[in-house]
Amino acid sequence: MSNDVLVVAEIREGAIKKVAFEMLGEGRRIASELGGNLLAVALGHGIGDVAAPLAHYGADKVFVADDPTMADYTAEGYTNVLAGLIGELEPALVLLGATTQGKDLAPRLAARLGAGLASDCTGFAVQDGDLRITRPIYAGKATAIVRETARPYMATVRSNIFAVPEPDTSREAPTETVSVDAGDIRAKVVELIKEAGERVELTEADIIVSGGRGLKEPENFALIEELAGVLGAAVGASRAAVDAGWKDHSYQVGQTGKVVTPTLYIACGISGAIQHLAGMKTSKHIFAINKDPDAPIFKVADYGIVGDLFKVVPVLTEEFKKMLAEA
C-alpha cells in the first residue's frame, strides 16, 4: 500500500474538467502530508494532448486509458478499468469530481473495491497520518467530519471549493498507458440530448442569477437571463419557480436541487425558504432583491435591495454593461 493520491480526471467534450485541476491542487497538499506522490488518470479515446495539462497542474505521473470502449463514459466500463488500475497502484486516496459522471461512477467503483466513499466533499485534513474529511449534509444545513476505515479511501469532491493551482506549462510527468479491458457493459449511452445554446453550469459557475416566484410569469425569466448574459453567469431558479413549471428542474437551486458555491449569488424575487438557503448559503457573496423587507433571504445577504425587481434588475443589467464597457 502506498501513500499516493490518485485523481480521476474527467474529460468532457475534449477537455479536462476544471474540478480535476482543483483536485490536483488539493491532492498535492494531501499527498505531501501523507508523504506520497500525486497521480492522475484519464479515460477516453484519442486523448492525445488532452491529458498533458495534468502534469502542468501537478501530477507526478499520468495514467491514460485510451481505447474505443472508453470513448463514451459507462459506469461499468470505467469501473472495470479503474478497479484494475487502483488494485495495482494501491493509492491511499482516490479523488473523483462530484460531477454527474463522478457521482455515478464512484459508488460502483467503491463497492467493487470494498472501499468507503465520502460524497461531495469540501475539506480534507491529515491527522496522525489519517484523513478527516469535511462534507456538508442536509444540503449544507449541517457540516459533518467523517473518517474512512477501508483502504483505499475514496471521495468525490465538490466543484468550486478548492483553488485551481498555478499551472507550470514546462512541467512534464511520465505517462503510462493503462491496458484496457472494459468487460461486459450492459448500460450504454445511446444518445446525448444537448440543451439549445451555451449554458453555464450551475455547480461550476462563478456568478449565478436566480429567479423565484417574485417574477410572476415564466416569460419574465428573460430579465434574469439578460442580467446573467451580461455577467457571463449561470441562471438558477427557486423550487417555487420550478414547481410552477417556469423552469426545468435542472435549474433548481436548493435542497432538492443543486447546491452551489459561486463567488456571487443574485437572488431575484426569492423569499429564501430554508430548503433554498441550504443550496446557496455558502456562496461567497449574496445579493438579494425582494419586495418584502422581512424576507428571510435578507438574513443571509451581503447586499440587499428592498424593492420591485422589475425596476431594479434592468438597471443592474445596464449598469454592469456600462462598467464592463469601461473596463
Add this chain to the structure above:
Amino acid sequence: MNIVICVKQVPDTETKIRVKDGQVDHSETKYVVNPYDEYAIEEGLRIKERMGEGTITLVSMGPERAKDALKSGLAVGAEEAIHLTDEAFEGSDPYATALILSKALQKLDYDIIFCGKQGVDEDHAQVGIILSELLDIPHVSVVTKLEISDDGKSILAHREVEGGHEVVEAPLPAVITAQKGLNEPRYASIKGIMAVKKKVIPEWNAEEIGVETTSVGLEAAKVSFVEVSLPPERESGKVFAEDPVQDAIKVAHLLRDEAKIL
C-alpha cells in the same frame, strides 16, 4: 413485472437541523418519505398501470418509524411492504445499507428496482448504485424519464448531465435512481390511508435475510461520522430600500468595488 422500490424516512426538508454533542439532534424532527423516493414510488405505480400487470414491493431499512414510510407507499397503491429491521443494522453506512437491501432482494423476485437518487438527510447518493453492483446488475442514476420496452426486457432512461440529458439503454433487471422531474407523485386518498392503518408489515431481521451482523451497522462502517456541526451563521449586510434605480446603481458599484466581481 416485479417492481421493488427502496424507500427511506428522512427529516422534512423544511426542518431546521439542530446539533447536540457533535451529532444531529432529532428530538424535534418531523419525518417524511424521502422526496426522491416519492418519484420512485410514483414511477413504479405508473409502470404497473401502463403494463396492466405487476406487483410493487416496498422495502425499507430502518427503525420502527420506517414503517410510516412504507405505509405512505402502500396508501398510494403499492401491494407489499417489507421492513428490514435489526439492532445490528443501526448506524449502517451506505455500503452496509446496500448490503442489507441486496440480501433482502435476493429473497424476492425483481425485474426493476427503484431508489431515490439520494436521501436528503446525509446526502450520500450512493445506496442505489452500490446495490446494483452487489446484485451484479446495471444501474442508471438521476433518471428524469423512463421507457420500458414492449417485451419488458430493457429500458431507455434519460439522465440529467451537465448541459443536457443522456439517453441510456440497459437490459432488465436494473436499478434506477429517481430524480425530480421523473413524474408528479400522486397524493394518497383518504380511503387509501385508512386501508393501511391497521396493515401488519412483515419484519425481516439479519438472520432472516442471511446477513452477518458483523458486516453491517456502526462497527462495520467504512465511512463514519466523527462530528457534526452547524455552519457559521452569515451576518446580514447592507440593505437599501430607498429608490430602486439609485439603489441598483449603488449595489452594482459595491459589487464591483467591494466584492470585486467584475
